[in-house]
Amino acid sequence: MKKKVGVLVSGRGSNLQALLDACADPVFPAEIVLVISNVPGVHALERAKRAGVATTVIPHKGFASREAFDAEMDKALRAAGVEIVCLAGFMRLLSAGFAEAWRERMINIHPALLPSFKGLHTHRRAIEAGVKLHGCTVHLVTPDLDDGPILVQKAVPVLAADDEDTLAARVLEQEHLAYPQALRLLAEGRVRVEGNRALIDDAPTDNA
């Protein structure tokens, strides 16, 4: 049985697209059953519709508190039978309660090699810091921002001629590889958490 996935988005949705493309493979162990956006009219919603995936817009502005907004998302995810949540360019902080409720079943992609460069403007900050390697991280979500056990990382070189945009583009290519890989690991039940570490069990083999 494929694991049912809900994806939370706020914008362009290129990582959502990478997940949709991976899920189109009949042997991929997960399927996307719902895409939730907190922003109406974003391109991510078009991508979901084009793939025949149900969408819901839950504008955060209509809620008195973060908890109330998160409760509405939680309700929609559970109604759709979601088992794994993917944050894909979702630009809202999550309440601790929501993060706890989905602990070890919710993943995020961050455009930096965590624990370096948490937060925003990661590419600009990487260039300013003079690092030679930069990249992306897919991690399990905990109540702390851009924290939690790491599932997959991919590194890219930072070149002397890079500006924020060229570096972002190089990282984004790797994001689109990393996110489906991480979702596959989680969906196949191969992730074991020990303290701050996610340990990955070997791939099941055909003759196991």
Ligand code: GRF
């Ligand atoms: C990506 O760089 C992702 O790492 C970050 O937000 C961006 C979203 O891009 N969390 P997209 O909407 O997936 O194209």
